[in-house]
Amino acid sequence: MSNQEKDSNNPYNHYDPFNYNHHHEMDRSCFQFFNDNNNSSELVQNHHHHPQSLQAAGFDMPSSSYMSFTDCLHGSMDYSILSRAFDMSCSSPEVISQIDDASKKASAGGVGESVGTSAENPSTPNSSISSSSNEAAAAEEDSLKSKKDKQPKGSEEGEEEDKSKKATKTKKKEKRQREPRFAFLTKSEIDHLEDGYRWRKYGQKAVKNSPYPRSYYRCTTQKCSVKKRVERSFQDPSIVITTYEGQHNHQCPATLRGNAAGLFSTSPLASAARPNLPHEFFTQFLPMNNSITQGQPSNSMLYSNLTTHHHDHHQQRQLQVPDFGLLQDLVSSFSHKQMNP
């Protein structure tokens, strides 16, 4: 197959995630906030523009809805603050994009997809608390589950094992919720960007259609189930795709040590509560969530939260009202801070 053929068949070939080919001013880091503005038809129409690397990372990215971060901010905030926030100890990577993937298309093993009905119940903007707690519970359950899955191997055999397996299977069917995910595209030569937390690598896999492997990291803090995946964009090897999954239930070690504090203190954020996670950092800048649902890309940074129901046999991406549970917590927190500085 020739490259041209490949290109024509490649649904992502038109994707130019950062307008690299059009905007050469890469000193203007572009954040992309993916828009779930309830205009599902538009998003569905455009879902074929997803960059392959990101899709491999588990993201659905409506190309129509990305915009430069500076545009998002429309001058109200210096984007460099954000990139600085992620700069940490690495060699000035440029954070290019963030994608919220709270409910990526159900595909990954382990944590799994939402089967049945309860998990499909997207949190409305009014259900943030329960949503957040559910996520946390799900995370814990997941980690327990995976342990359970493995335990019988070493200890018990035969019936016990079968029973255990069956039990876990049923459990999995009962409740499967994916942690919210946030991906950051970062222009950096360093794969594993320092973000203030301590991570332990627990796996590495070759990524299909990409010469670059994907690394899996887990937060080393006890009882913290946050994971992250790091991979390079095969389209632009200078771009690192970092995907965070879950939410830290502890303070950033770097913050405690004062490192991150120093970093953040260089920004106007210094007086604000420091986010535990980059995505939290971002969400602190999100506008009120009604602008998310109303979808005024020209006015606001928008989060996407695309969901594909795997049981939709026509592979039609069905967009839900996003699960703004986590988001709303953060957004409301942010707006509260804005209202009451």
Place this chain on the structure above:
DNA sequence: CGCATTTGACCTGCGC
């Protein structure tokens, strides 16, 4: 020695 990384095996879900 303790902790982090590497890496092959294994598990799971999905598409055909």
Place this chain on the structure above:
DNA sequence: GCGCAGGTCAAATGCG
């Protein structure tokens, strides 16, 4: 049902 790909585990290995 089978094969593939993503994700995870855990023993082996490396390193400070």
